[in-house]
Amino acid sequence: KWSSRPTKRIDCIFSEGEKLPLRTFKASCDFFQVKRNISNRLSVVFSRTLASAGKELKDNFLKALAEREEANRSGKMTSVIFIRDHNTLGQEVSGYIDYAHRLKTQDFEPYFSGKKRLMPARSDLCYYNWKTQVSTSNSSPNFEVIYDDPNGLLFKNKRDKKILNLDPLSGPGEDSNRTFLQSDIYIHVVIYDHNVRTV
Numbered sequence: 534k535w536s537s538r539p540t541k542r543i544d545c546i547f548s549e550g551e552k553l554p555l556r557t558f559k560a561s562c563d564f565f566q567v568k569r570n571i572s573n574r575l576s577v578v579f580s581r582t583l584a585s586a587g588k589e590l591k592d593n594f595l596k597a598l599a600e601r602e603e604a605n606r607s608g609k610m611t612s613v614i615f616i617r618d619h620n621t622l623g624q625e626v627s628g629y630i631d632y633a634h635r636l637k638t639q640d641f642e643p644y645f646s647g648k649k650r651l652m653p654a655r656s657d658l659c660y661y662n663w664k665t666q667v668s669t670s671n672s673s674p675n676f677e678v679i680y681d682d683p684n685g686l687l688f689k690n691k692r693d694k695k696i697l698n699l700d701p702l703s704g705p706g707e708d709s710n711r712t713f714l715q716s717d718i719y720i721h722v723v724i725y726d727h728n729v730r731t732v
Contacts, residue, residue: 584641594716595645597724598632602641605633610728611675613688613697616653617721624664627721628653629688629699631673650718658688692729699725 583606585599604610610633617627630653635641643649653660658678661668670678676697679687688697698706705711709727716722 584636585645588645590645592717593714594719594722597712597714598641598651599645601632601724601726602636606636608633608729610726611690611692612727613658613676613725614651615699615721615723615725616651616719618650618652618719620652620662624662625720626653626660626662628660629658631658631675632724633675634673659686688725690727690729695727697725697727 583599583602585595585602588595588599590596590599598614601610601612605612612632614630614632615627616630617625620626630651635651635657641651644651655667655669656671657669658673658676659668659670659680670680672678675691676688677691679689679696684698684700684703686699688699689695690697693708695708696706697709698704701711705725706727708730709725712724712726714722714724
């Protein structure tokens with residue numbers, strides 16, 4: 534808090550060695566503080582704008598995505614989505630999707646409104662086309678793909694270094710949960726949730 538007591542003129546270093554009177558310096562600081570507060574408030578508003586907000590969701594899978602949207606956007610959780618279904622060419626494909634990363638790079642409103650279907654892509658964590666036998670794997674900003682482990686395919690969280698185990702006969706790993714879902718729009722869907730601990 535600025536002092537209200539009378540004081541003599543004090544020069545303050547501002548930028549690049551420029552000296553300003555205390556009154557000018559205080560006014561500049563007040564301006565930047567207001568600007569910072571406005572920026573922070575806008576960030577909060579945009580972060581609270583969820584693609585699933587106001588949507589009437591009927592499918593269990595879309596409901597599950599909506600329940601996890603805020604946590605994945607905020608970084609409290611990183612979810613991996615497994616999907617197996619047929620693409621637009623009728624070919625069976627399957628893959629693992631980094632939900633938090635997709636939320637940052639794609640508009641999910643068409644998915645929640647039913648205009649589009651969320652499907653695995655070659656750019657996702659893992660992708661496999663059962664017809665063409667094309668397979669790809671890519672690490673994401675949240676997960677490192679480990680495909681040469683004796684235990685099978687694993688994902689390593691880049692923030693807390695915890696391992697996400699995809700083997701349905703084993704536990705999903707520390708701070709993680711696996712949810713099998715019945716969906717009317719997909720053959721097979723599973724969601725792996727990893728709760729990210731911050732130090």
